Amino acid sequence: MATYIEETKKHFQSNGRTKEMSAHNAKVHSVAWSCDGRMLASGSFDKTVGLFNLDKDKIRLETTYRGHTDSVDQLCWHPSNPEQFVTASADKTIRIWDVRSSKSVAAVNTKGENINICWSPDGHTIAVGNKEDLVTFVDARTHKPKAEEQFKYEVNEISWNNTNDLFFLTNGHGNINILSYPELKPLTMLRAHPANCICIEFDPTGKYFATGSADALVSLWDVAELVCIRTFSRLDWPVRTISFSHNGKLLASASEDLLIDIAEVETGEKVAEVSIEAPSFTIAWHPSRYLLAFACEDKDKYNRDRDAGTVKLFGLPSDV
Template identity: 70%
Template sequence: MASHAEQMQKHFQANNRTRDIQIHTAKVHSVAWSADGRRLASGSFDKTVAIYVVERERLNKEHIFRGHGDSVDQLCWHPSNPDLLATASGDKTVRIWDARSSKAAAVINTKGENINICWSPDGSTIAVGNKDDLVTFLDVRSARSRAEEQYKFEVNEISWNNEGDLFFLTSGNGSIHIFSYPDLKLQHVLNAHPANCICIEFDPTGHYFATGSADALVSLWDLHDLVCVRTFARLDWPIRTLSFSHDGKMIASASEDLVIDIAEVETGEKIHEIPCDTPTFTVAWHPKRHLLAYACDDRSDRDRDRDSGVVRVFGFPNDS
């Protein structure tokens, strides 16, 4: 009987078509799927947010949201409402968008240039981090700040665990800081990597979380015991982005390497790699299907205008 890795290798051999769509005019910083998987969103250096729908194995534009005064660096969907999207920008605002509308449902002023954002699992709170390592917790209903925490170290990415009772930060010194929530009391500091710990992602099944580092390693952690159970070491450049598949069995990681690595979580075995022309800085698995959305850096050659601002989705059937 074929192993899961062998089954998925065959699956991607038969389903390896990539669909491209170009809506943005500059580099895409972030892609994310809505909770129901019907919509894909992207945020760009061109200050816009784009919403797409997947129909008949194709990407189609639904909305372009304008209003941010600076680059849209990161975005995230509401964990259960597939219509609500939050965006973080260098313009010192967080915006909440309703995908059924043409304008922002809320604009929240913040103290600094925002670079990362996440939504609490219960949907009540948005956490946003800025370039000055200040993390602000925003009440979604009132669209106001609920609390803020200033950190004395470089904060890279922020996330709640799946239950919402712990809050995680990755740091510039390679450590993972874990706080109880909502009281934000420090519970653990994990010395995860010898270099900058850049990104963090939680497995949908609740068993693991993974971090990516400037040491070019992805480390997989047991969420209950807080021990590193495995590392993935096929890429050569700092790991910029991670995503678990909806079933928790695969993890995609990307960097300035010209491939996206897809690995089996339980063994570390390579399942597939997606070739890229330029570095990749954002990847996101679909919440119900084995479709991977991603966006690469703009080309620096004469084809730059043609390839600027492209969003890609890998995993469509070859015969569609």
């Protein structure tokens, strides 16, 4: 009987095609899937948001949203409503979008240039962090800020745990800070990496979370014990973005290396890799399939001074 790793390697051998979609006029900063996997959204330096529709193995750009007046740096979808997502921009606002509308349904003013955003698992709260390390908590129903927390350290990425009662931050000292939620009382600090701890992601099963660091390592942590289980070390450059597959069995990680590493979580063994031509700072697994959306700092084929602004999808059948 073939092992899971063997089966998965075989899957990607026959489903290893990457499709490239033109979406923006400048660098793509963020890609994310709706919870039902029908929609993929992308945010760009060109101030726009692209919305793609996935139908079986066909994906097409459906809408381009405008409204932000500066770079769209990160976006995320409502955890259970497949029609709503939120964007964080350097224009000192966040915008909430509904795919049934041609414009944003709400714009919330914030106190700085926003660089990271996440939606609480219960769908009630949106947390947004800015360049001054201020995190603002916005009521997702009233669109009004309900709390804010100023941190004395560099906050890189933020996330709730899957049970909505803890709030995690990665910081510039290589640590993970954990706060109670909603009280926002500091509970503990994990010394995760010797260098800047850049990104954090919880696996869908709630068993693990992972962090990526400037030391080029990805660390896998046990949620219940808060201990590091293993590290993944195939990349040579700072790990900028990580993503767990829908079943929590695969972990993809990307950096300035010209590949995206796909590892089996339980062993750390390489299952596949995606060859790329430029650094990638955003990746996202589909919520129910082995399809990986990502974007790179590609240049236009005909004008190397211009960004390509493309969004890519890996994991499509090779014979199509």
